[in-house]
Amino acid sequence: xxxxxxxxxxxxxxxxxxxxxxxxxxxxxxxxxxxxxxxxxxxxxxxxxxxxxxxxxxxxxxxxxxxxx
Amino acid sequence: xxxxxxxxxxxxxxxxxxxxxxxxxxxxxxxxxxxxxxxxxxxxxxxxxxxxxxxxxxxxxxxxxxxxx
Amino acid sequence: xxxxxxxxxxxxxxxxxxxxxxxxxxxxxxxxxxxxxxxxxxxxxxxxxxxxxxxxxxxxxxxxxxxxx
Amino acid sequence: xxxxxxxxxxxxxxxxxxxxxxxxxxxxxxxxxxxxxxxxxxxxxxxxxxxxxxxxxxxxxxxxxxxxx
Amino acid sequence: xxxxxxxxxxxxxxxxxxxxxxxxxxxxxxxxxxxxxxxxxxxxxxxxxxxxxxxxxxxxxxxxxxxxx
Amino acid sequence: xxxxxxxxxxxxxxxxxxxxxxxxxxxxxxxxxxxxxxxxxxxxxxxxxxxxxxxxxxxxxxxxxxxxx
Numbered sequence: 001x002x003x004x005x006x007x008x009x010x011x012x013x014x015x016x017x018x019x020x021x022x023x024x025x026x027x028x029x030x031x032x033x034x035x036x037x038x039x040x041x042x043x044x045x046x047x048x049x050x051x052x053x054x055x056x057x058x059x060x061x062x063x064x065x066x067x068x069x
Numbered sequence: 070x071x072x073x074x075x076x077x078x079x080x081x082x083x084x085x086x087x088x089x090x091x092x093x094x095x096x097x098x099x100x101x102x103x104x105x106x107x108x109x110x111x112x113x114x115x116x117x118x119x120x121x122x123x124x125x126x127x128x129x130x131x132x133x134x135x136x137x138x
Numbered sequence: 139x140x141x142x143x144x145x146x147x148x149x150x151x152x153x154x155x156x157x158x159x160x161x162x163x164x165x166x167x168x169x170x171x172x173x174x175x176x177x178x179x180x181x182x183x184x185x186x187x188x189x190x191x192x193x194x195x196x197x198x199x200x201x202x203x204x205x206x207x
Numbered sequence: 208x209x210x211x212x213x214x215x216x217x218x219x220x221x222x223x224x225x226x227x228x229x230x231x232x233x234x235x236x237x238x239x240x241x242x243x244x245x246x247x248x249x250x251x252x253x254x255x256x257x258x259x260x261x262x263x264x265x266x267x268x269x270x271x272x273x274x275x276x
Numbered sequence: 277x278x279x280x281x282x283x284x285x286x287x288x289x290x291x292x293x294x295x296x297x298x299x300x301x302x303x304x305x306x307x308x309x310x311x312x313x314x315x316x317x318x319x320x321x322x323x324x325x326x327x328x329x330x331x332x333x334x335x336x337x338x339x340x341x342x343x344x345x
Numbered sequence: 346x347x348x349x350x351x352x353x354x355x356x357x358x359x360x361x362x363x364x365x366x367x368x369x370x371x372x373x374x375x376x377x378x379x380x381x382x383x384x385x386x387x388x389x390x391x392x393x394x395x396x397x398x399x400x401x402x403x404x405x406x407x408x409x410x411x412x413x414x
Contacts, residue, residue: 088366228364
């Protein structure tokens with residue numbers, strides 16, 4: 001599988017918070033760090049994400065905002 | 070500084086490719102990994118990003134797409 | 139603080155509607171006008187936004203859609 | 208015309224920088240302020256944006272990132 | 277009406293799921309297919325979307341992710 | 346492969362316009378219609394998109410803007 005996106009991170013589902021329309025999922029990524037995704041609760045259910053599941057996190061480069069002090 | 074975004078990653082500028090309107094910047098993030106950002110060339114210049122600069126990469130959770138095999 | 143984004147607007151928190159997963163915040167911006175942001179309720183809480191708080195609203199230029207009659 | 212977006216700002220085209228694939232347009236918005244949009248050069252041409260044109264700038268609330276000191 | 281976006285699809289509202297802050301709307305698009313949009317419940321109400329309403333779905337090209345096996 | 350996104354459209358590459366940093370790809374989708382994607386030229390090259398290639402186009406529901414007359 002090849003994606004039209006520059007950022008591809010492997011993680012494990014750490015927690016799932018299911019809301020009415022939107023849901024929030026947290027992922028353990030190495031090194032001990034965490035990333036979060038918001039998706040529709042429908043997508044969550046069709047992905048059938050459970051704690052411990054291995055996923056890839058895809059982020060288009062246009063959505064990465066660099067900030068510098 | 071506090072951001073209304075769940076994902077905040079520290080990285081170092083690894084390379085800068087300046088285009089006419091848009092530019093592509095790559096970052097070293099730990100562990101040996103890489104992330105990429107696309108921003109306007111104007112923003113690049115006003116940030117004055119140079120190889121080795123330390124930045125924070127902010128990503129709203131809504132822009133993280135989980136994919137599962 | 140420098141941001142890799144072209145749009146940076148100063149506003150004051152006008153109202154906060156906290157949802158289960160996502161929250162909606164409205165801002166007074168000058169001139170008498172209003173902008174809105176949706177963020178995770180977690181981000182809202184970590185920002186600790188209260189009515190009257192001064193914030194900056196960052197929008198990447200790629201997310202601005204021009205419409206012309 | 209009604210839009211599924213919370214932010215709708217009226218502006219005038221101030222400058223157009225046409226790139227190979229992407230273009231950058233700046234807008235005067237009141238009060239003396241400026242906003243920027245990046246769009247494909249094709250969209251720019253089909254909009255036929257010229258300096259002084261009046262446009263509406265639509266931004267979904269999810270794309271507004273609040274930052275607080 | 278002209279939009280600064282490459283993708284413009286005509287559809288009919290098929291279902292509306294109204295959440296506390298965010299809402300999910302599904303559209304019938306031709307050929308027998310379906311698209312989905314998430315927007316704030318406020319936007320949903322100001323659009324006054326009802327099943328059967330004809331709408332246009334606007335998507336900026338930057339938000340389309342191509343995937344290839 | 347399962348995606349955390351509600352919109353998944355099958356298409357064929359119709360044209361590729363490679364820019365310095367960003368590239369624009371057009372797709373034939375059924376019925377005789379067209380969709381467009383902008384991605385980094387690097388992603389384009391790593392996807393190795395050629396006219397006639399079959400791809401899936403993934404769009405998160407949050408990026409679909411409904412407009413109603």
